[in-house]
Amino acid sequence: MIEFKLDHKSGVPLYRQIIDQIRYGIASGKWKAGEQLPTVRALAVELKVNLNTVSKAYKELEILKILETQQGTGTFISDMPIEINEKERKGKLESICTEFLTAANSYGFTVEDIVEELGKREK
Amino acid sequence: MIEFKLDHKSGVPLYRQIIDQIRYGIASGKWKAGEQLPTVRALAVELKVNLNTVSKAYKELEILKILETQQGTGTFISDMPIEINEKERKGKLESICTEFLTAANSYGFTVEDIVEELGKREK
Amino acid sequence: MIEFKLDHKSGVPLYRQIIDQIRYGIASGKWKAGEQLPTVRALAVELKVNLNTVSKAYKELEILKILETQQGTGTFISDMPIEINEKERKGKLESICTEFLTAANSYGFTVEDIVEELGKREK
C-alpha cells in the first residue's frame, strides 16, 4: 500500500522525508481526500523509527492543514487538500527554482548542466 | 572587491554560503589565482557573522586546496588551478538534482514543470 | 523579562500554553518584530519542563511563520509578524465566539450571563 523509503544517510531529517513523501503521495494523486493514513505506530514500525518521529511529521502536516487527525480514530488526508491557486503554485515553483539555481551556481553548474541532468530523468 | 550576500533565512548554513560563494567566485573567473582574501576578522565584521563561521569556511577551503594561508601574511587563492575531478563533478550534480527533485515533487511539480521554468532563465 | 505561567492542572497541554502566551506577548505588543526569545533550554529550566516541550511550541510557531529560528543563534519574533488582514481577523473572532457560545449554551449559560461575567474583567 504505502511505500515509504527513508534514507538514514542523506542528512535530511527522517521526519522531513516522511513529510515530503506524504506530500508527494497527495500531489501525485496516490492518496485522495479523506483517505486514512497508516497509524503512527504502524508506520513507525514499518519505517523502523520511533513513534515520535512519525508523530512529528503528521503534526506538521496537520498544522499545514494537509492532514486531519481525530483522536482515537486515526489520521486522514484533509478534505480540502491544499487549495493552491495557480498563481501561488507558480510563485512557489519560481522561488524553489531560484533557490536551487543559486546553490547550483555556487558549485559552478550552469542552467544547461542542470537541464541536461534533469532531462535524463524525464522518462 | 568581494561581494558576499548571505541569506540568514535560507536554511543553508552561513559557513557553507561563504564557501560556495568563494568557489563560485573562482570558478567564474571573478577572482584569480594568487589574489588575497580579506582577513577572517575583516570578513566577519563585513558579513556581520561570528568569527568562527568565517574561520570554518576558510579552513574547509584550505583542506580543499582552494585557499592557501601564509602565516603572518594572509589568505590567498591557491596558485594551483582548481582541478575539479570530472567524476566528482558529475556525482555532485546528480546528488543535488536528486535532492531538489524530491522536494519539488512533494509540492506536485514534475520534471517538465521545472525544466520549463528553468528554460526561461537560459539566456 | 518573560513572565510565563504554566498551569499543570488545567488539562491544556503545556506546549499549547506556551504557544498561547507567546502569541499573546506578540499581539499585546510586549514583544516586537526581530526580538529574541529565551533559548529553549533557558525557558525549559524556567518553566521546569522538558526541553522538547518548549521546542515543540517554538516549532509550531515557526511553521506558522510567527517565529524564526537560526540554528546556533537563537529564536526570534518573525520580521513580519502575523499579517492578519482585518477580514481574516473578524472571521477568527466570529468563529471562536460561536464555538464558545455553543459550549456555554450547553451548560445553560446565556449570552447575557457571559457578557456579565466578562464585564467584570474589563478593568
Next chain:
Amino acid sequence: MIEFKLDHKSGVPLYRQIIDQIRYGIASGKWKAGEQLPTVRALAVELKVNLNTVSKAYKELEILKILETQQGTGTFISDMPIEINEKERKGKLESICTEFLTAANSYGFTVEDIVEELGKREK
C-alpha cells in the same frame, strides 16, 4: 425527536458534544423530565459513532443525576429537576470564561472585542 449535530473537526470530544447537547436540550426545555432517550445502540447508529462513545456520555450524565437508567426499560430524563448548585454554576461560568479569554487573548482579541461581538447575538 432528538436532533444531534456532531462536529468531528471541532476538537471537542464527541462524547462531550453529546453530553453538552443533552444538557442543553434539557436546560432549554426542549426535553422534559421523564422523557425517554434513544437507546445507546440507536443513537450510536444515528450519529455514526462508536457505541462506547454514546455509552460514555450516558454514563457521565447518570453520574450527574441528569439521566436515569431503568434496567430493561431504557434511559430517561431524570424526574428530579436538575438542581444546579448556584455556587457550582458560578464557578463553571468563571472557569470557562477564563479559558476562553486566554485563547482569545493569544490572538490579540480584547475583552471589548469579544463583548462587542457577543452583543450582536443578544437578540
Next chain:
DNA sequence: GTGGTCTAGACCACT
C-alpha cells in the same frame, strides 16, 4: 485500538 503529551537523555550541526 487510535492519537497526544511529556520526560530523560543522547548526539549532531551551526555560530
Next chain:
DNA sequence: GTGGTCTAGACCACA
C-alpha cells in the same frame, strides 16, 4: 552555547 533530531518509554484521552 545555540537549536535540531531521535530514541525509549511512560501515561493519558478518546472511540
